[in-house]
Amino acid sequence: MGDLQRLAEIKELLSTKEALGIICYNKHHNQKKISITKLSELLKIPSSKLKEACVKLEEFKIIKVTRFGQDSEIEMIEHDNDEIKPVIDEVIWEQKQEYGRIYKRLITAELLDFMEGDK
Numbered sequence: 001m002g003d004l005q006r007l008a009e010i011k012e013l014l015s016t017k018e019a020l021g022i023i024c025y026n027k028h029h030n031q032k033k034i035s036i037t038k039l040s041e042l043l044k045i046p047s048s049k050l051k052e053a054c055v056k057l058e059e060f061k062i063i064k065v066t067r068f069g070q071d072s073e074i075e076m077i078e079h080d081n082d083e084i085k086p087v088i089d090e091v092i093w094e095q096k097q098e099y100g101r102i103y104k105r106l107i108t109a110e111l112l113d114f115m116e117g118d119k
Helices: 003-014 017-028 036-043 047-059 085-094 096-117
Strands: 033-035 063-068 071-076
Touching: 003 017, 003 047, 003 085, 017 036, 017 047, 017 071, 017 085, 017 096, 033 036, 036 047, 036 071, 036 096, 047 063, 047 071, 085 096
Parallel strands: none
Antiparallel strands: 033 071, 063 071
8 A cells, every 4th residue: 555545545544524523632631541431422413433543543553542441541542643743733724613523522522521520
């Protein structure tokens, strides 16, 4: 597979809602890892779809998935790959409306968690 074809496949994969959700969480949180179940709840995306996306992202060495019990943790490892960083930035720019919706969903879910914690 040529580099251009590989990067095109990566870009297409990163443009999915699931991948954008993983990217958005990683970019806007101090935590390096998140469980698939927790991210599924925050993004309101079925965990099965997230798991499918994770398998593909792991094949391209964009994320690392650590399995434990019934759940798994996701960790972005794009910082290890300078080739992927510009692709991620390009995808965020091209998908800025969807990325914005995902970001808003994450912030809203965190705010609700915070407010429920005060009760």
